[in-house]
Amino acid sequence: MSVDDIADNDHKKNRYYFDRHTPEYRLQFEKITEEMHSKCPVAWSETYDGHWVAADSKHVFELARCPAVSNHHDLTGETPYQGITIPKAQRATVVRGGILEMDEPEHSTYRGALNPYLSPAAVKRWQPFVDEIVRAALDEKIESGHIDFVDDLANIVPAVLTLAMMGIELKKWMIYSEPAHLSVSTPEHSPEAERVAQMNRQMGIDLLTNMVEIKENPRPGLVNALLQLRIDGEPAPELEIMGNLGLIIGGGFDTTTALTAHALEWLSENPDKRALLGRERDTLLNPATEEFLRYFTPAPGDGRTFSEDVEVEGQKFKAGERLWISWAMANRDPSVFDEPNELVLDRKGNRHFSFGIGVHRCVGSNVARTVFKSMLTAVLDRMPDYVCDPERTEHYETIGVIQGMKHLPATFTPGERLGPGLDETLDKLQRICDDQGLARPITERKEAAVID
């Protein structure tokens, strides 16, 4: 190491060995988080070619909103800009990750096309549609007294709704669901990663087919929104449209599944709190949802790249250095959240980081909340005494990308069906989608879906 190297690395004196892709990180999350908060809230880690880790609320808040921090992903690999994954994703060599790997002004151009489909008012129109998918998914299991909340509920509802909003056939949900979940539960360095990347490419082919179809015969939805977008009078490049569609699937499927599964598991372990939430739903459902979001942080963080030398909260960073912004660890910062490792259903001042901070705030946050609340309340109404089986519950081995669950089996007192099963319901909902033009933007359609 030369004198120059030492001078060059002087700003990296706060060091911490940080590897979020190991099972130990999941198992010791609270201990690691407390250690970083107290000793080195922003630290340099040598892992994955070296990167910064921001763990406390103050640095996370400032860095996520800092103009010298970039989301851009340079697919050529010739510059340090590697987008939001650390280490670089295998899929990344093909396409950028949509608006999440764009900086301004490009980011806002694309996001502006998506917003009128995903705003609170736009998502509210889908409420009866969501409730109907939930009803059908539960009806498939209600008479048996057994359910896997991941496989039989939380994997289905977000997937079906996301495809409906995109303008893709509902019955195709399974083609998208498996790679969408596997691609986040499989660490990048796993031997399975290449196979999962291959599955993603196959899903991409179906997406591409849909895109070509919708280009020729436009039908409403997010695919059409991106196809109709004009940038300086020109259509958006197809690869960027594909990247955004991939982001909508990646963001729309696994995150809400993860939140729902964790909340249902916790409520099974805390039956008194479950009864309280059932009784005081009118006042408790909103704050409880935000608290589940804070505590379980489905998307635990994002990668960034410094685009210039900058000093933030007393720490110097250099252009080209990579950064991991940990929403999950900031969500446990005791300077913002009293008793951060306790789940408090009616928590006050819950300015959590779970949807990110700054211009990249999760564009699907209203979808996530709506779908989560519909699934949760339906389970509380129809399976109020459910008990999860810890022996057969399977969490993701690592939480580097999504803090998710593979299986959450439960038993409950059987009940009566309320209507037809999933396949028949999806046929009906497809017809309703088409007839009522549900996937149009809020600027074109204000009315809520009508389920006949």
Add this chain to the structure above:
Amino acid sequence: MKVFVDSQRCQGHTLCSMIAPDSFELSDIDGTSSPVNEVVPADQEDAVREAVHSCPEQAISIEE
């Protein structure tokens, strides 16, 4: 009490309107927030204070 939302900071997290639905209204297009009235009615002051503390972007301010 007066309430202000900094439109440059607000990113449409919607927590304020969840906590104080009578005091904040959201854009139909992107969910960004603005006060229903600059002057907060007395019976909404506590809810507005809670919204200030809960804003992830720290975009809401009040003048007592």
